[in-house]
Amino acid sequence: MLYFKTLFYELGASPTAHELDKDPEGREMERALRALGSSNPAVPAVFVGGSYIGSAKDIISFHVNGSLKQMLKDANAIWL
Template identity: 75%
Template sequence: MADRVRELASKKAAVIFTKSSCCMCHSIKSLFYELGASPAIHELDKDSSGREMEWALRGLGCNPTVPAVFIGGRYVGSAKDVISLHVDGTLKQMLIDARAIWF
């Protein structure tokens, strides 16, 4: 399952693993949309393999497991990490470098 998660995480420039009931997941998705990115969203609670994917994310070092944000195929962190990157201006440049947004 870890290989499937890695594959999903690298299919698009920006990928977010979420749960539909998670308010921080919703906030991170909204932030990406406001920045002009259209990330691939994988809602673990709506996927038949969601529980296994969540365990695989934990095994890959994602803690908490949602939201798990990948940019350019690389794990960048959870909500706290993404918000920190946004505040210091790094997130937008990471999205540009990964070709998730264009300016």
């Protein structure tokens, strides 16, 4: 999780992270992730602008191809 927080900070965003095993609402969040269609939700589950964009593998792919930064811009999470 630390890598992804660092990546978002380096891109100029201020991420909010919820550690399901430490958050009092963690079980409810896990159920919500399951409702997205996965019987075994991948974490980290990353949302940008309120929309689910994927798991760790997806975030790396988006970063490598340059689309993550545009997603953050489109969601007004960064202003570069």
